[in-house]
Amino acid sequence: MDLKDSLSQVQNRIRKAAGSIRWDPQDIQLLAVSKTFPAENIQAAYALGLRDFGENRVQEALEKIPLLPPDTRWHLIGRLQSNKINKILGKFVLIHSIDSLELAQALSSRLSGLHQDILLEVNSSGESSKAGVAPSQAEEAAEAISRLPGLRLRGLMTVGPLTEDLSRQREAFKEMKGLFDRIREKPWAGGGFSILSMGMSGDLEVAIEEGSTLVRVGTALFGKRQ
Numbered sequence: 147m148d149l150k151d152s153l154s155q156v157q158n159r160i161r162k163a164a165g166s167i168r169w170d171p172q173d174i175q176l177l178a179v180s181k182t183f184p185a186e187n188i189q190a191a192y193a194l195g196l197r198d199f200g201e202n203r204v205q206e207a208l209e210k211i212p213l214l215p216p217d218t219r220w221h222l223i224g225r226l227q228s229n230k231i232n233k234i235l236g237k238f239v240l241i242h243s244i245d246s247l248e249l250a251q252a253l254s255s256r257l258s259g260l261h262q263d264i265l266l267e268v269n270s271s272g273e274s275s276k277a278g279v280a281p282s283q284a285e286e287a288a289e290a291i292s293r294l295p296g297l298r299l300r301g302l303m304t305v306g307p308l309t310e311d312l313s314r315q316r317e318a319f320k321e322m323k324g325l326f327d328r329i330r331e332k333p334w335a336g337g338g339f340s341i342l343s344m345g346m347s348g349d350l351e352v353a354i355e356e357g358s359t360l361v362r363v364g365t366a367l368f369g370k371r372q
Contacts, residue, residue, distance in 0.1 A: 149190050152367050156350075160361065163354035174354060177221055179346075179364030181206065182371045185213040191367070192218060200242070200362055204230045211237060223303075223362060225277055228252045235260060242303040242343055242362075243267050245277040250291045257296035264297055265343055268325065270318040271307040278304065284325055285332075292334050301341030301359075302326050306349050315352045319344055323357035 156176065164171040180188045181202040188199055192214060199214075201207035202224030211220060219239045226234070226243055231253055234241075244250050245267040253262065266288050269278035279287045284302070292299045304322050307314045326342045329335050345353025347366035354361065365371070 149187070149367065150194060152369075153191070153194055153196070156363055156366050159350060159366075160354065163351040167355055169354070173359065175341075175360040177223075177343075177360055177362045178367055179223065179362050180210075180368070181224070181364065183364075183368050185210045187368055188214060188218075198239075200364075204233055208233065208237065226253075231256050235262075239263060240265065240300065240341075243277065244291070246279065247287050247290050250294055250297060254294040254297050259296070261296050261298060263300045263338075264291075265301050265303040265341060266291060266299060268302055268304045268322060270304040270322050270344075273308065276305055281321060281325055285329055288329050289332065289334055292336070298338055299335070300338055301343065302329070303343035306344060306346070306353065312352060315349050316356060319353050319356035319358070326357070 160174055160176065161171045164174055175198065177198045177200045178191050178196050179200040188210060197217060198219045198221060200221040200223040207220060220237060221240045221242060222234060222238045223242045226241060226249060228249065240263045242265045244264045266284060267278035268281055268284045269276050270281060288299060291297060302322060307318050322344055323342065330339050341360055342358050343360040343362065345358045345361040347363050350361040350363060
């Protein structure tokens with residue numbers, strides 16, 4: 147299957163999932179996860195109309211960014227190490243992986259007048275292998291982060307449970323939506339708090355049905371990684 151067919155299938159999946167809850171599919175952003183794939187794949191996706199691409203590794207992203215048109219929007223979805231902060235300043239429209247107040251503070255301290263949109267990563271599955279703040283600590287962390295200079299907290303991100311049990315996936319995503327709604331109502335959250343990033347190639351339907359506004363899709367678009 148070529149990329150055009152894969153994109154059409156993913157878009158159809160998004161439309162059907164959105165239709166099942168009477169949402170406008172245009173309100174759900176598709177982030178093409180291009181990590182490990184060469185710039186040629188991203189250029190082909192760009193030619194099909196995609197503009198938002200997610201990268202895991204800072205160095206890999208920095209090598210690709212000059213090879214794509216300037217209106218390409220790059221997202222950092224992998225873990226950000228403090229010693230890489232200076233390299234990413236001004237490069238990404240959204241950092242999905244702010245997984246602690248300490249990391250947010252380190253980023254804020256180095257912005258020097260710049261502004262950076264971020265998401266707070268929440269470990270909704272409770273799996274020790276996953277990064278993110280615990281759901282019980284997310285509201286407190288979000289409030290503290292929202293007050294840091296230069297950072298704009300746009301919403302929350304999570305990686306669903308690594309399981310084929312749809313009920314477990316749904317439970318985790320439902321909890322995230324409840325947390326997202328509670329934070330969004332806080333006066334300190336502001337009108338820009340609007341992104342709930344959850345759902346990937348294998349679980350995007352469940353994530354959308356439970357309220358995701360952004361899905362991160364790699365394998366279903368580009369195929370299996372080598």
